[in-house]
Amino acid sequence: MILIHCPYCDEQRPGLEFAYAGEAHIARPADPSALSDEEWERFLFIRANPRGRHHERWRHIHGCARFFNAVRDTVSDKFELTYKAGEPRK
Amino acid sequence: MADTPVRSMPVPAEPAVFSGVTIALAAPCARWSLRARDAALLEKVTGLKLPRKIGEVVGETVCLGPDEWLTRAPAGATLPDGAGEKVAVVDIAERALTLTLSGPAAARVIAAGCPRDVERLPFPYASRTVFEGVEVLLQRDAEDAFTIEVWRSFAPWLWTALTQAAADMEHLPA
Amino acid sequence: MSGYRIDGLGRVDRSRRVNFTFDGQAYAGFAGDSLASALLAHGVTLFGRSFKYHRPRGLLGAGAEEPNALVTVERGGGVFTPNLRATAVEIHEGLVARSQNRWPSLKTDFGSINDRLGRFFPAGFYNKTFMWPRSFWEKLYEPAIRRMAGLGDAPTVADPDHYAATYAHCELLIIGAGPAGIDAALEAAGTKQRVILIDENAEMGGGALADPALAAWLERSLKALAEAPNVTLLKRTTAFGYYHDNFIGAVERLTDHLANPGPQSLRAPREQLWRIRAGEVVLATGAIERPLVFAGNDVPGVMLASAARTFLFRDGVAVGRNVAVMAAHDSGWKDACAMARAGMGVAAIIDCRSEVDPALVQEAESLGIDCLIHWSVVGVNGRHGVKSVQVLHHDDFLDRRLPCDALLMAGGWTPSVHLWSHSLGSLAWSDDWGAYLPDKPNEKVRCVGACAGKWSFGSGMNVGHLETNRNPAAIKAFVDFQNDVTAKDISLAVREGMKSVEHIKRYTTNGMATDQGKTSNLNALQLASAAMGKPVPEIGLTTFRPPYTPQTFGALAGHAQGPLFQPTRKSPIDSWAEAQGAVYEPVAQWRRARYFPKPGEDMHKAVARECLAVRERVGIFDASTLGKIEVIGPDAAEFLNRMYTNPWKALEPGRCRYGLLLGEDGFIRDDGVSARMAPDRFHLTTTTGGAARVLNMMEDYLQTEWPDLDVWLTSTTEQWAVIALQGPKAREVIAPLVQGIDLSPEAFPHMAVREGTICGVPTRLFRVSFTGELGFEINVPAGFGRHVWEQVFAAGQAHGITPYGTETMHVLRAEKGFIIVGQDTDGTVTPHDAGLDWAVGKKKPDFVGKRSLARPDIVADGRKQLVGLLTDNPAEVLEEGAQIVADPNQPVPMKMIGHVTSSYASATLGRSIAMALVADGRARVGQKLHIPMPGRVITATVTDTLFYDREGSRLDG
């Protein structure tokens, strides 16, 4: 079981307290109706799925309940860092 | 209807006593979930003193998240609901019940299913965490005194799990 | 006791005699004996039959590395544990053990015919057999293989024991209590660090237990550790897996070694699962000696030299009276001399090397041991025990017979890097060791002692197959004893094109299953290296995976058995339903009353009665499990407007609305009736199974997409007990109980909510209906749920009130065509598909999922739409999930155009009804469709989904 640093609690906490929430920094378009089918498809379905450094979202669902962002290496499964939601991509 | 309403609780009223730990159902109390971006505003609305750090406990009030607190009061107490303000006050008195674990083996019993380093938790301290798959609010009030608040529907399972762990512990050297 | 026990040697307690049986034969050993040492003391050499060829097998090792001597231990009452290593079973008074993989007996085993048919079971046998005609496999091979193969038998009765589990945290975890592990623990004893030292054996000490010179040090050290308050000692505990961030899984065996563990109800847990988080891990897991590869190396009595040494010095048992040693490593010489000095007869040391340290030779010769240098063993005589060995001089290639009663192999040492590898630490080849050693760590971990390569066993030579003068194609020289893999299998795999060591492993099964290659890995690599003509480091190494040794399912489950198998959520009314004899069904994590049978009723009869009671009088239903969310804040209405398809801003306080929630992909995720309690406060409801998911989804949007909105969400699912009262008499039942609410239809219309009290308890009273009848949902604080339920039930007696369960609820809603999300939808259904266009706000510029409703595939023709189905035969109830076709006479495979989602016998309508998702369904209303079932085809007519009370006249009672 992994340990994850919650940027709100500022603590390493057991992985069981967290839920994964997909790729980070994919903002919902302000006006979806203005998007072409292709643009909407890109927002809805297309994900980076990199081998290596991945920006992703987690939620400390059984802790402070906050969503936050993380950079995790998908090969080593090691977290490089975590940061609060709303902060720029790191 | 002349009768006073009868309260039902899903776990035994009698404490379960083991060597090193006693597990008991705490008396019912009032509970509110408090939310606000601005803690000072919430303090103004409720008249409560709010801790600012997650995990911190001040009196009967716990900081659970950056904009979330839980406060408790004796059963029957009231709190202004902050209508129209940028705050949320929700009565959750009945949502959960509290089990107390006291005694030198309390931390070990909790560690049977909780992945936190229970023994090294500071006190007073409170945080949501899990016991096996079930979300709980774990609070440490003293070296040997813990409470576990759990949603009512999970309580029978948690009661069985904790008492089983305490019973097992009697067989196992410390 | 028999003559194999040596007086004055070993740690067993000779004052305590222990009686046990093996294969029905009575034996006696001493307290502290393993099953292996106790049987060896009686001269027993035959312990089991091998996996594939059913060859007679004895002990190879003395510890966890033992691949052969797998036994079954009885636990009484038909309960038994298979596949225990005889070397790891502690004997206790009354122990009943038996051998495996043999029929009818260990000495006469019919399965051993496989050994003579060996050429039909080459490497890749299973893979190749799968290629043969399928019918052969099903009818012939599989049944035959199943009878013959497998390790031991699986138990057939429920495990009566219980198991414990715990988390533990420490700053320093040391795995392995040999000299290196004990030294590491001593270093940390008395500090502030929490230290846990674990060892898989009954007694700590590892290699020191077989070294009398270390006995005093060992006793002193263990005493110091036991007295150190910061050190926890866990013996009989196996660290089986090393996971992320220094998380280690270990199992402590608590009762199996006890003669009388007590009655089941008072008994300690059989085992405890330790889930340990360590700041730093020290691996002191030691090294395992390697066998040598030659014909006959699996004959009982051929074993590792280190094992013989352990049996002699730890247990006081000589494995023979006149043993020979086959060495490729100095450690064999040292062990032979130590054993000879202790009084065991050592006939000869055979060494395949051309040169051996003269000091070793001199010492051996001084002990009267015959030294055959540059010789190899080429054959072993004897079937159930060693009678003699054939030895070959490398120079003249002539062999001669050497009498002996055991042959000890010393092939060098392999550090136990299993746990290191689980942690993804890298390995580096060491020519000195002829093995892989830990290199770069991936966690905060270090290796000490032999596991790190920091231990001197002397030097040796890396060999594959020993020299032989026989036809290599005609001999069986074993590499993996547990999986019956021979040297020939490895070279065959290479010849057949397996170039990667991972391919060779899977093709030959070398190093697979419970053994994880403890004794076989390096020999297989040496042989593959020779066959490929590549140095070992270029071939790589297979991956070691948890568990290090097999563990019981019970230990891995821990507390999660019986009532603790998984959390079962119970509503505030659950205890009442249980007392009434309700039949339950699981819904999400809840158990919900499905129906309330009266004596003699089956589900069909009970549900019919319950349905009619609701339609004709009044029914009471526990709806407490419905998800509930309190939505509060100045922007609450704006938030709901963005989340749900429907408009919310104009909803007046005191009124309710059906809300439909989509994913961003446009598909239905959840639904529920929600109420506006105040301008800035809503009481949302969700489906029972969707509660947590919906709250998570809403929090996600609130926290990350619209953090500017002043809205807060609080789950109130468990704050409220919800009592649904449905039927024409509902108002009459509650009228005398309610205070502060005008219940008249004019003052309290359908889809309204009022606050007041009921039975003296505050309530949020909803006037809503999931049945089509006049209905109320009484929300009261959960602690008083049962109280109010009982009062309402009592008041309803005069009106024929009937409790009903989820099955009746499903029938009643289906009669009205109300969908159940997750039953009539499956995550690919849009509001239009479900006929819920009316719930989509056409004028709203945006809501979650709106853009997707215009996606090309969502607006295309041919989508499946929810329709009703009425079978031609009104008594026929379709199966939910049944496939639907337009033409039942088309050739197979037929074009399936949809499936049945809900289907019931409706007592109200006196016939069956069903709902189905059918391609272009609404355009097919009036058409006949067909549902092929085994042996027949059912015909049904497509309808809309509203089966009952089309006018909606019953809502007001």
Ligand SMILES: [Zn+2]
């Ligand atoms: Zn947190």
